[in-house]
Amino acid sequence: MTNDKDVKVLLIDDEETLLEYLSKRLLREGFTVKATFSGEEAIQVAGDENFDVAVVDLKMPGIDGVETQKRLKKIQPFLQCIVLTGHGSVESALESGQQDAFKYCLKPIDYEALVETIREAYEKRNELLNAKFREKVEDISSSGLGARGIKRAINELRKTYGID
């Protein structure tokens, strides 16, 4: 079972009141939550802090949701993005970046469904991350480094992937 406390969620939406209450609810649910009000702000925050799941509004002034999501993934490759789309924009959203997002959800969102989706996204992130980690570890062990070198490399990896 996922411990919600471990799930670091980044929320991005220009609708401030909505974010205020959504983050309060998610916090109360047990998640670790950071709210940002634009794509720009989110990208900045993601430069300093690691997140597991981002919930991004598609339509925002400035950098839109799809673009924000792409840039976030460049900074944090394992971050899973849930993109919120308004009625009718799902198709266009899908065209512009289906592969990159974990899921597209129709707005107005159903809270319970969102919570479920965040948990699934977190699981997905962990799976991907573990697989990649194991792959790297294998690369290192078969690379002929000495025991000490391996240990150091693994520690390096842990840091990179945010695993303690």
Add this chain to the structure above:
Amino acid sequence: MESTDSPQDQLKRVSQELLSNKIQLHQTTVYLQSILQNSNDLIFATDVDGVLVSFSKGGEKALGYTWEELAGSFIRDLADDPLEFDKLTKASREKESAVRLELPFRGKDGQTIHCDISLINLTNTEGKTVGTVAICRDITHWKKLQEDLIQIDRLAEIGRIASGVAHEINNPLAIISEISGWAGAVVSDAKGLSEEDREELETAARRIGEQTERCKAITHQLLSFARGSGPDIASFDIHSLIKKTVSFLEPQLKFKSIDIVLNFEDEALPIKSDPKMLEQVFVNLVSNAIYAVKEKGTDQGRIELKISRAGPNMEIMISDNGTGIPKEDQKKIFDLFYTTKPPGKGTGLGVPICRNIIKKLDGEISVESQEGTGTTFTVSIPVS
């Protein structure tokens, strides 16, 4: 030059001329008759007073009368607006050539037949008016097509407006929904509340959430109406759908003595259709019924919902004993924006949306009403 013919010759020539004239006349008559019998146009002639003396087969077909029924009647009485027709007649008498106008006639069943009419003043050799001849082309179909096009245009326009509004409303709705969820969560864990108060507040927060869901469903519907997307077909129980719809509307019934009679069995009646769309139809129709009953001010208001099977179709009847709809307005209620309600109470969208939805569900909707007595809407949709 004086003729030198003998009287016999003269007689012979005159009778020959007469014969050829007679043949010509006969030919002309046959020619005219065949036009009058076979043309699809409404062709008529009147005497100087406007009394019909001839009426084509096409005219009989268009208006639904037989010549026997019409002979001797005034043509102006067949016009939708007799005064308008008089004006046309007057204009034709002042002019040498034909006058043309679009003018509606009224058929035997009260239907309107739009005609493109050319009216010609008939004069005798002395230039005195002896009557009128007219050729009218039935342009009702064309007219209908034109109206449909305008309707489609307006529909598209409303589509744009509606989806704009719905989009804007969706955001605050989402916020209300979050806040009610939050309030509910806080109340559930709050200390120092009596159990009774807690329940009260929890229910209130939940209700706000439910009603917001309802609004979301409406904006969603409006958006799909606007974009003309197809129905989402599912299997469900029509009985419980109708019960749910009625319970939605219960708040509107407070303080009024209106009996809502659900005239159907309790057990489930499965149907394959779009439940959300149908719900919207019933909300609209029952809301209208409630309004009509309140408007009448009777203290014995009654709204009945009846379901019956008619072959492959399910028929749902919604009857009320409210104000009723005057005969001449019964067609208009299907027009967009037609409303008799004061601003803020009516949009004139309800019935047209219902018709639109029912069309999408391959069904039919009809109305029967008597002013002062009540109204019945009948919705007929395929069972699967």
